Amino acid sequence: MINMLPESEGAIIGVEVSGKIDSEEENKWIAVFDDLIKEHGNINILILLDGKIHYGIDAAYDDLKWTFKNLKNMNKLAIVSESKVLGWLVAADSPFGKLAGISEKHFETSNLQDAWRWVKE
Template identity: 45%
Template sequence: MYKVLPQSEGPALGLMISGKIDITEEQEMIELAEKVLAEHDKLNLLVIVGENVWASLEAAYADLRWITTHLKNVAKLAIVTDSKTLGWLVEQDAKIARHLGIGERHFATDELEEAWTWTKSA
């Protein structure tokens, strides 16, 4: 399941995800991103990752397909989680993202305000 965060504005889209993400929810999140991109050249995405998040294979494939075709449209990606494993994975992925012109950072849940400040900054 997902929830759009009320701090979302302009090119900054914030989502909280938890539990299972199915293809319908994935398509809804993709539509939200597309709406932002219809008004702005770039998307700054903040995702709070809750406990026990997983996606159906169909949803994961749709997400991967969308992101690989929209890399040029993503400016920033903030992942907010207390998972040490996911935090480490974000730090590794950030090295690749930097070469693609994407800022990517991991924030702990108690750093949410800092994550929003970073996501919304130019």
């Protein structure tokens, strides 16, 4: 399930991702993100992960395809989770994100408000 977080506003969107994500739900949210890009040009994204995600292969492919297509439209990406591994992966990917013009940062769940402040700067 993907739910928009209430702190989302304007070109800044936050979503909470949990449970099973199928291609239908992924494509529903891709349309939401596409609409934001059409309206604002560039967006900042906060993704809150609960650690119990079951991503279908089709949904993962749709997400990856959308991400590569829209790299130029993302300014900041905050990943919020309790996963140390995900924190390391975000840190490792961050230099490549910068090459595409994206600032990426991982926050622990207890620092969610810091993540919101960062994506809104």
